[in-house]
Amino acid sequence: MTEQTASREWVGFSLRRVWIIAVNTLTESMRQKVYNILLLFALVVIASASFFSQFSFGEEAEQVASVQLKFIKDFGLGALSVFGMLIAIVGTAQLIPNEVENRTIYTILAKPVRRFEFLLGKYSGSVLLIFVSLVMMSMMFGAEMAFKQQKLVGEVLQEEQDAAARGGLVDHQEIQRNITSIRADALDPNLVKGVILIFVKLALLAAITLLASTFSTSMVFNVTVAFMVFFTGHLVGTAKELWEHSAFARYCLALIPDLGMFNVADDIILGNAIPWLHVAKVALYGFVYLATVVAASHFIFSDREI
Amino acid sequence: MDAIRTESLTKKYALGWRRGKLLALDRLTLHVHEGEVYGLLGPNGSGKSTTLKLILDLVAPTEGAVWVFDTPATKVASRLHIGFLPENPYFYRYLTGAETLEFYGQLCGLSGTAMQRRIDELLDLVGLEHARDRRLAGYSKGMLQRIGLAQALVHDPKLLLLDEPTAGVDPIGSKDIRDMILRLKEMGKTVLLSSHLLAQVQDVCDRIGVLNLGRMILEGEVDKLISDQRRLSITVQDLSEPGRAKVEEAVLSVGAKMVSVEHPQTTLEHLFLDAVGRDERGAGEHD
Numbered sequence: 190m191t192e193q194t195a196s197r198e199w200v201g202f203s204l205r206r207v208w209i210i211a212v213n214t215l216t217e218s219m220r221q222k223v224y225n226i227l228l229l230f231a232l233v234v235i236a237s238a239s240f241f242s243q244f245s246f247g248e249e250a251e252q253v254a255s256v257q258l259k260f261i262k263d264f265g266l267g268a269l270s271v272f273g274m275l276i277a278i279v280g281t282a283q284l285i286p287n288e289v290e291n292r293t294i295y296t297i298l299a300k301p302v303r304r305f306e307f308l309l310g311k312y313s314g315s316v317l318l319i320f321v322s323l324v325m326m327s328m329m330f331g332a333e334m335a336f337k338q339q340k341l342v343g344e345v346l347q348e349e350q351d352a353a354a355r356g357g358l359v360d361h362q363e364i365q366r367n368i369t370s371i372r373a374d375a376l377d378p379n380l381v382k383g384v385i386l387i388f389v390k391l392a393l394l395a396a397i398t399l400l401a402s403t404f405s406t407s408m409v410f411n412v413t414v415a416f417m418v419f420f421t422g423h424l425v426g427t428a429k430e431l432w433e434h435s436a437f438a439r440y441c442l443a444l445i446p447d448l449g450m451f452n453v454a455d456d457i458i459l460g461n462a463i464p465w466l467h468v469a470k471v472a473l474y475g476f477v478y479l480a481t482v483v484a485a486s487h488f489i490f491s492d493r494e495i
Numbered sequence: 496m497d498a499i500r501t502e503s504l505t506k507k508y509a510l511g512w513r514r515g516k517l518l519a520l521d522r523l524t525l526h527v528h529e530g531e532v533y534g535l536l537g538p539n540g541s542g543k544s545t546t547l548k549l550i551l552d553l554v555a556p557t558e559g560a561v562w563v564f565d566t567p568a569t570k571v572a573s574r575l576h577i578g579f580l581p582e583n584p585y586f587y588r589y590l591t592g593a594e595t596l597e598f599y600g601q602l603c604g605l606s607g608t609a610m611q612r613r614i615d616e617l618l619d620l621v622g623l624e625h626a627r628d629r630r631l632a633g634y635s636k637g638m639l640q641r642i643g644l645a646q647a648l649v650h651d652p653k654l655l656l657l658d659e660p661t662a663g664v665d666p667i668g669s670k671d672i673r674d675m676i677l678r679l680k681e682m683g684k685t686v687l688l689s690s691h692l693l694a695q696v697q698d699v700c701d702r703i704g705v706l707n708l709g710r711m712i713l714e715g716e717v718d719k720l721i722s723d724q725r726r727l728s729i730t731v732q733d734l735s736e737p738g739r740a741k742v743e744e745a746v747l748s749v750g751a752k753m754v755s756v757e758h759p760q761t762t763l764e765h766l767f768l769d770a771v772g773r774d775e776r777g778a779g780e781h782d
Contacts, residue, residue, distance in 0.1 A: 206602055209598065209601045209602055210602075213587070213590075213598050216589070216590070216594075217587050217589050217590070220589035221589065290585075291584075291585035291586065291587075291588075292581040292582070292583070292584050292585060293584070293585070293586055293587060295551070295553060295579065295581045296579060296580075296581060296584065296586070296599070296643075296646060296647075297602065298551065298552075298553060299551045299553075299574060299577060299578075299579035299647075299656075300574060300599065300602050300603055300650070301571050301572065301574045301575050301603070302571075302574075302602055303571055492555075494508075494553070494554040494555065495548070495553045495554065
């Protein structure tokens with residue numbers, strides 16, 4: 190290969206280099222103690238949902254199964270969102286400050302690597318970390334639902350046997366209906382939609398954290414900004430309703446992402462239908478917002494003196 | 496063709512709102528020829544690191560421009576032939592030595608068996624085969640410096656930029672790095688190194704430039720700069736007192752002047768390297 194062809198090969202934007210930086214970022218993050226402890230804690234919390242679900246009382250006997258499953262869904266989706274948020278913020282906030290502090294950014298940018306490739310690689314690594322974490326937490330969540338379903342079905346069958354042993358009347362159709370209802374409740378496809386929207390929300394949160402870290406070298410600042418956006422983002426929907434007549438307020442609120450839109454846990458618990466079209470629309474909103482934030486990060490980072 | 500060429504390179508850093516600007520580099524014109532080892536010397540804050548950052552386009556010049564093998568430094572292609580070792584590098588603590596080189600190799604387009612071969616070669620070159628599967632969190636400062644040098648060489652660049660390569664490294668590690676620089680020179684590489692450890696630079700550099708407060712105040716070939724053409728030193732062994740008197744008489748008789756007569760001293764560094772070397776050989780014999 191001549192030098193000229195080598196030059197031509199390297200000048201363009203390369204997705205391969207973005208991928209290499211992303212995988213390196215993921216490996217580095219997953220080997221950190223803080224991440225492993227956080228994930229382990231999240232898994233333990235999700236696994237404990239079944240235990241806490243036993244404390245739902247004051248319900249009609251036939252509704253107990255449904256209430257317990259609703260509790261686990263609510264608890265599980267909440268845990269996924271909260272621990273996912275912590276992993277997204279902590280994982281992203283340290284990326285660029287650490288690179289500068291350890292001077293690794295110099296060694297990467299001293300190679301034929303574009304700044305945008307570096308930034309996109311770092312961000313993609315963070316999104317991969319969120320994805321892997323959510324997959325692991327969802328698997329635990331799924332296992333928890335399957336375990337609870339089996340337990341509840343077992344209890345129904347046990348009651349049937351007890352009733353038969355006592356020589357009482359056994360309504361087989363009622364029992365079958367109960368079992369079908371438990372299974373339908375536990376294997377709710379809406380849960381997948383809920384997890385997908387949590388993923389998009391966290392990817393957006395990671396993009397905002399990245400944006401903060403492109404102009405600040407302080408990790409504390411980045412984490413604070415990300416937390417503020419996370420909490421205000423969940424209040425935007427309510428604020429929009431309150432100030433719907435003020436154009437100024439509407440413009441201001443448009444700058445903060447409406448994170449409440451990604452929350453479908455209430456609909457899942459109430460058993461409302463969540464059409465795929467709705468999921469697609471909310472995800473699209475997230476992607477457009479996310480792309481704009483990454484573009485803004487690039488705009489700042491491309492001129493930053495390192 | 497120059498490996499590095501700068502013209503009137505000036506860099507001013509903004510110090511913050513209403514605090515003015517700091518002149519870090521003042522109209523530097525530098526030519527580093529292909530195949531030479533050039534030492535950029537100067538006290539802390541003299542502009543050495545800024546010069547390296549400008550060459551790598553990590554910061555933008557306020558005025559002037561830089562070319563690397565005739566390609567403007569602002570183009571990504573200019574970094575095709577550069578290997579860079581930053582000052583006191585830390586790298587990714589959770590990666591092993593081999594994984595670190597693999598990462599940098601992949602970024603430079605290496606893959607498969609060619610990369611594995613290159614990693615083996617480099618670990619051998621910098622003497623870290625024994626630590627290839629150890630995470631960098633457990634590396635000593637000298638080892639980090641060596642893995643840093645290996646990553647700088649991973650894509651076989653023609654030009655190496657070394658920022659304080661021997662800072663914080665013990666005398667043996669420092670000598671190893673200097674030997675490596677000489678080996679790189681033999682391989683035809685161009686090396687630009689920055690340092691404030693003058694004695695070490697003297698051993699490896701062909702030419703030096705001295706920066707102070709951002710300005711180049713002295714430049715030239717090391718041999719010419721440090722040799723005193725008016726003075727001559729002759730070292731003799733086993734000279735008796737009468738013999739010495741005759742030598743002094745002869746010197747005076749031709750109109751020259753005796754400046755000093757003294758026993759030559761070794762440097763503390765040579766003394767240290769000799770002692771440690773002897774001790775290690777002794778330990779080897781005991782084993």
